[in-house]
Amino acid sequence: MPKKLKQLFISFVIMSFTFVGFTQSVHAAMIGTEQAVAATAAQQNRERLAAALERPDVTAQLEKMGVDKNEAQARVAAMSDAEVAAMAGRVDSLPAGGDVLGAIVFVFVLLLVTDILGLTKVYPFTRSVR
Amino acid sequence: MTSFRHRWVPGVFILLAVLLAGCATQSGALLQETASRLPPRAELSSTPFFPQERYQCGPASLAMSLATAGIDVTPDALKPQVYVPQREGSLQPEMLAAGRRNGAVAMTITPSLDALLTELAAGHPVLVLQNLSLSWMPLWHYAVAIGYDIQREEIILRSGTTERLAMSLYTFDKTWERSNRWAMVTLPPGRLPATATESTAVDALVAYEKASDASRARKAYAAALQRWPHNLTLQVGLGNTAYAAGDRPAAAAAFRQATQEHPKNAPAFINLATVLLELGEVKQARQAAENALALGGPWREAAAATLQAIEKRK
Numbered sequence: 001m002p003k004k005l006k007q008l009f010i011s012f013v014i015m016s017f018t019f020v021g022f023t024q025s026v027h028a029a030m031i032g033t034e035q036a037v038a039a040t041a042a043q044q045n046r047e048r049l050a051a052a053l054e055r056p057d058v059t060a061q062l063e064k065m066g067v068d069k070n071e072a073q074a075r076v077a078a079m080s081d082a083e084v085a086a087m088a089g090r091v092d093s094l095p096a097g098g099d100v101l102g103a104i105v106f107v108f109v110l111l112l113v114t115d116i117l118g119l120t121k122v123y124p125f126t127r128s129v130r
Numbered sequence: 131m132t133s134f135r136h137r138w139v140p141g142v143f144i145l146l147a148v149l150l151a152g153c154a155t156q157s158g159a160l161l162q163e164t165a166s167r168l169p170p171r172a173e174l175s176s177t178p179f180f181p182q183e184r185y186q187c188g189p190a191s192l193a194m195s196l197a198t199a200g201i202d203v204t205p206d207a208l209k210p211q212v213y214v215p216q217r218e219g220s221l222q223p224e225m226l227a228a229g230r231r232n233g234a235v236a237m238t239i240t241p242s243l244d245a246l247l248t249e250l251a252a253g254h255p256v257l258v259l260q261n262l263s264l265s266w267m268p269l270w271h272y273a274v275a276i277g278y279d280i281q282r283e284e285i286i287l288r289s290g291t292t293e294r295l296a297m298s299l300y301t302f303d304k305t306w307e308r309s310n311r312w313a314m315v316t317l318p319p320g321r322l323p324a325t326a327t328e329s330t331a332v333d334a335l336v337a338y339e340k341a342s343d344a345s346r347a348r349k350a351y352a353a354a355l356q357r358w359p360h361n362l363t364l365q366v367g368l369g370n371t372a373y374a375a376g377d378r379p380a381a382a383a384a385f386r387q388a389t390q391e392h393p394k395n396a397p398a399f400i401n402l403a404t405v406l407l408e409l410g411e412v413k414q415a416r417q418a419a420e421n422a423l424a425l426g427g428p429w430r431e432a433a434a435a436t437l438q439a440i441e442k443r444k
Contacts, residue, residue, distance in 0.1 A: 033370050036370075036397035087221065094223075097191075098219030098220070114264065121302075
């Protein structure tokens with residue numbers, strides 16, 4: 001339930017900012033590359049805000065998954081908005097490239113056969129017929 | 131023993147039939163076309179080898195990939211940057227972000243065997259994500275492709291604890307297809323993937339600008355402009371990084387070109403005005419700011435503020 005509420009709140013905030021728009025800097029300054037070429041200001045604001053709200057979420061998820069707190073922050077800081085969006089809510093489900101070994105005995109025979117047929121490559125010792 | 135085998139065999143074959151029915155590999159006809167275009171074999175043997183420790187194929191692969199970009203970093207140093215203990219592995223977005231964090235231009239390439247082999251032929255090792263097992267029982271694994279042999283239909287990998295793994299292209303593509311053929315390269319600034327599409331490269335360079343220092347990002351933008359000379363983002367990026375590196379004349383030239391080729395982009399005019407003012411070209415600066423103001427839209431206030439700053443300087 002709190003998660004639902006949080007999502008509702010986030011969408012509300014995003015909606016309001018989308019309509020009102022961020023106040024552009026009114027003092028003379030250089031405009032960053034990303035802002036300068038956004039298709040529309042509203043779209044830009046929406047994406048930036050979503051990423052800004054998602055960053056702490058992703059940091060927290062990484063911490064929960066055993067990443068050191070400071071390191072989690074540094075990691076998320078290095079991500080682009082698109083990468084943050086790809087990670088948000090999916091730290092526990094995205095493919096995690098880890099190992100070459102570790103298959104379960106239950107499917108040993110099946111994977112042996114598929115290895116030999118060249119469909120998989122689980123075992124280092126198999127030679128595929130392909 | 132016999133009965134055990136009998137219980138297994140039908141199930142195995144049913145599963146295989148299901149699997150094979152859903153297969154679509156890229157080898158075969160497509161490979162023929164690729165083969166006609168590329169050298170028959172390539173191997174980037176100078177790619178160093180870091181054997182992986184348990185669950186550490188992400189850091190190991192990234193270290194190998196970064197080394198070819200001239201960036202010396204050990205798998206151990208990368209482990210805290212990409213490894214997620216509870217997942218016993220590393221996630222794709224973090225591999226890209228960590229590549230950038232260590233100074234390389236990191237981006238994904240087009241998900242096809244053709245693009246992969248083209249990169250290898252161009253001298254770029256490719257970091258790939260494979261599912262070595264089956265889709266319903268995944269065994270995700272990062273490896274670095276360093277070569278191929280079309281005659282033998284093989285791809286050569288630095289993989290796990292094997293320094294030189296020659297895998298049949300068929301099997302490789304099967305295992306790679308399960309990650310939607312995810313692959314990335316880490317290149318030194320100034321180089322671009324041979325197969326990069328304009329939009330992927332531009333997004334990667336904007337991310338690189340944010341994570342890297344200005345002079346490196348400037349080099350990367352300049353190289354990309356050689357390939358896509360009319361891209362607005364690249365022109366503005368070159369201007370902004372030249373400015374951040376303290377080279378105002380170069381920044382002005384980049385913004386000027388942007389305003390000439392994209393006269394509807396107010397930020398290019400605003401940045402041009404700011405740089406020209408700092409160069410003492412007040413008259414030209416005012417002209418640029420007025421152009422920005424005339425465009426109206428969301429940048430009107432910023433344009434007005436720039437114009438005001440110019441009037442104050444008079």
